[in-house]
Amino acid sequence: MQSGRFLSAKQVRSMIDRTLADHQRSVATLTEQLRSRQLSLQEWERRVKVELKDIHLYSAMSALGGRSQLTQQDALRVGRELNRQYRFLRRFADQIQSGKQGMDGTLVRRTALYVQSGRGTLEATRQREMRSRGFDEERNVLAASEHCEGNGSCVEQTNKGWVPVGSLIPIGGRLCVTNCRCEIRYRNSATGEVAG
Numbered sequence: 001m002q003s004g005r006f007l008s009a010k011q012v013r014s015m016i017d018r019t020l021a022d023h024q025r026s027v028a029t030l031t032e033q034l035r036s037r038q039l040s041l042q043e044w045e046r047r048v049k050v051e052l053k054d055i056h057l058y059s060a061m062s063a064l065g066g067r068s069q070l071t072q073q074d075a076l077r078v079g080r081e082l083n084r085q086y087r088f089l090r091r092f093a094d095q096i097q098s099g100k101q102g103m104d105g106t107l108v109r110r111t112a113l114y115v116q117s118g119r120g121t122l123e124a125t126r127q128r129e130m131r132s133r134g135f136d137e138e139r140n141v142l143a144a145s146e147h148c149e150g151n152g153s154c155v156e157q158t159n160k161g162w163v164p165v166g167s168l169i170p171i172g173g174r175l176c177v178t179n180c181r182c183e184i185r186y187r188n189s190a191t192g193e194v195a196g
Contacts, residue, residue, distance in 0.1 A: 016118065030111075057075075063123075078121060085117055127165060135165065135195055138165045140182050143181035152175050171184065183196070
C-alpha cells in the first residue's frame with residue numbers, strides 16, 4: 001500500500017526494480033572507492049552490509065504491503081537471510097583480501113549480485129503471504145528479458161505449469177541466481193482466483 005492505496009504486484013515489482021537500481025549505484029560507488037583505496041576493505045564491507053539491510057527490509061515490507069504489516073516473525077526471517085548474505089559477503093571480502101578476487105571490473109559485477117538478492121526476499125515473503133491467504137498453487141512466468149535454460153532454469157520452472165506452492169525453485173535459487181526477473185503467479189485451486 002502507498003498513500004493509503006493498494007498496489008498491484010506489477011507496481012510493487014516496478015518499485016523494487018527502481019529501489020534495487022538505486023542501491024546498485026550506491027554499492028558500485030562504494031566498490032569503486034574500495035578499488036581506488038578511498039575506502040578500506042573493512043569500511044567497504046560495513047557499508048555494503050548497511051545497503052543489504054535496507055534492501056532486504058524494504059523488499060519484505062513491499063511484499064507485505066508496508067512497514068505496518070511487517071511482523072516480528074517476518075523481521076526474524078529477514079534477519080536470517082541477512083546473516084546468510086553477510087556470510088557470503090565476508091567470504092567475498094576474504095577473497096578480496098587474499099587476492100583471489102582481483103580489483104578489476106569483476107569486483108563491481110560480483111558486488112551487484114548482493115544487491116539483487118533482495119528479489120529473493122521479496123518473492124519468499126510474497127509466497128508466505130499468498131499461502132496464508134489460501135493460494136495453494138504457483139506457476140512461473142518468464143520475464144521479457146533473457147532467461148536461463150537447462151536443469152534448474154527459469155524455462156524449466158515455467159514448463160511445469162501450475163504446481164503446489166513451494167514446488168518451484170525459488171527466484172534467486174535458479175541458474176540465473178539473483179539476476180532472475182521472472183514472476184510467480186499464485187492460484188487458489190478451490191476458487192480459481194489468481195494473484196499476480
